[in-house]
Amino acid sequence: VIGVDIVPIRPFSQRHVQTAVLDVLADDFDKKLAELYDGPFDAVISDMAPKTSGIKATDEARSLRLAGKALEIATARGRPGSSFVAKVFMGGDFEDFRDQVRALFDEVKVVRPEATRGASMEVYLVGLRRKAPPPEAP
Template sequence: MKKYRDHYFLKAKQENYPARSVYKLQEIDKRFTLFKSGQKVLDLGAAPGSWTLWAAERVGPSGRLLGVDIQETRTGFPGNVRFLCRDVFSEDPELMAAMDGLAPFDVVMSDMAPSTTGIKFTDQARSLELCERARDLAVRRLRPGGHFVAKIFEGPDVKAYTDGLRPLFESVKAFKPKSSRSESKETFVVALGFRGLPE
């Protein structure tokens, strides 16, 4: 077993997180300060729930978090979390009602990834499509001043994607956490300070 798996995999187990991805969000939050007490957060691609648990701790009992994923999870969540097993891009009535009840959100975050094929170009294109759809949802659901985070596979389209966010946010950065596997092609786009949609 590789060293990174030893460290982060075992640390996640010891700290009762379902996946090592929690440490990526911790690094992002430490660098960019996404979360505050009382915020409302939308977590896209939430299963198995590590990001959801961490964000729920950060926003505290007065905050609210909606996690959505096409896969179920057995993770137990605190009372300030609602998890729905749904396609987040669907018009499912229960999902729409849950979003409408909490929006506008302070943070929309996406750890979504496509089912990988091993074909670099295909995987990058599918990742970009997910990120574009996540962005489109985020800008409809974020409050002014809110933040958006999305995982994207590194490739030639990342710059155009980040450039497209710049008119909508005060600051847009690409960030690769130390807890990402060294051979991983993922990076995270962090967009802070939503300006609101143009008139």
């Protein structure tokens, strides 16, 4: 288990859990993640959310940027059969993002937790059973 956050994370005592303070949007993020663990992932789970501005379109775009980075990681590092979960603010480009996830996973669900406030557009996009990448051309 690799836990990454932009703010310090409470340490875990389990040996199989590693945490790091990293900015997923930083240029060197992929390199630093590979230094923590360079193998494939069974799941990429993102609860990232932007600092909200109060401007709906801006907040939705920022949310999709973070979810897009999580999907990049799932695409590059997720093994076939792996899972993907990302928090997303539903809005203008949500359907396009869901289509990207559908192209990579056998099953895609939109989950709205009961604890989510009534007016909130926050949902979790869940991708199950990542498809194997197409074979590379010779």
